[in-house]
Amino acid sequence: MKKIVYLSLLGFLISIIVFWATLPDVSILKKKNPKKTSFMEFREHEWQITGQNRFIRQEWVPLSRISPFVIKALIIAEDNKFWQHEGFDYEAIQKAIEKDLMSKKFKKGGSTLTQQLAKNLYLSPEKTLFRKLREAAITWKLERSLTKRRILEIYLNVVECGDGIYGVEAASREYFGKPAIDLNAMEASKIVSILPNPRKYHPNGTQKYVLNRSMMIYQIMVERGIVVPEFEEMIPEKEESPQSGIVPGNSTRPFPQP
Numbered sequence: 001m002k003k004i005v006y007l008s009l010l011g012f013l014i015s016i017i018v019f020w021a022t023l024p025d026v027s028i029l030k031k032k033n034p035k036k037t038s039f040m041e042f043r044e045h046e047w048q049i050t051g052q053n054r055f056i057r058q059e060w061v062p063l064s065r066i067s068p069f070v071i072k073a074l075i076i077a078e079d080n081k082f083w084q085h086e087g088f089d090y091e092a093i094q095k096a097i098e099k100d101l102m103s104k105k106f107k108k109g110g111s112t113l114t115q116q117l118a119k120n121l122y123l124s125p126e127k128t129l130f131r132k133l134r135e136a137a138i139t140w141k142l143e144r145s146l147t148k149r150r151i152l153e154i155y156l157n158v159v160e161c162g163d164g165i166y167g168v169e170a171a172s173r174e175y176f177g178k179p180a181i182d183l184n185a186m187e188a189s190k191i192v193s194i195l196p197n198p199r200k201y202h203p204n205g206t207q208k209y210v211l212n213r214s215m216m217i218y219q220i221m222v223e224r225g226i227v228v229p230e231f232e233e234m235i236p237e238k239e240e241s242p243q244s245g246i247v248p249g250n251s252t253r254p255f256p257q258p
Helices: 002-021 026-030 038-049 068-078 090-103 113-122 129-145 148-158 168-176 185-193 208-223
Strands: 160-162
Touching: 026 129, 026 148, 038 113, 068 113, 068 148, 068 185, 068 208, 113 129, 113 148, 148 168, 160 168, 168 185, 185 208
Parallel strands: none
Antiparallel strands: none
């Protein structure tokens, strides 16, 4: 019996060592930009098997060449605790697990920006327990190897923003005909609003989901003092009264789901 326990523990230890040894070396991202992500390769494979003659459109720019409105909108919409957490938003994860249990499906991830970056850079879109474990381990390594600004810089240059469009610079030029540094608050909100499903939604269209989500992101930026609208008619008059419980800079209103 003791021998079986010993062998089991030894096997478990070896598995952990092998698992950790096969993780990517993320420290190279401190100074080196990724040429192509795992997710880009996945999309290219999709195009190949469906006979589509498509290619990746991406223009890498430093974070200093991306509008601050994009950064603010992204954090509001995708990861409100980005600057505080160490890679994981445990409250969001708990809520996601509860939704999974209720729906009896393994769907909701409660993913932070760092988790999304780990998945985009190194993993496939498959939803398995092993992949989630690798995602968690890579996320842990990213947070300890890179600064928050570097994580944002890489994310904003590799995130899918349309069919074949990757990075905010390429998206800005495609949808608004200008570099990302020149995006205003509303344009930034519209680009960020499509990220949950960038091949379905378009930031410069009239889709109800995009209009509603981008307006909510924009309104939160106004509430937090990030932007002052040039014209009052740009946003609808607030319905909340001082007793409503909505505190500027602390909005927790839900975003519409794609």
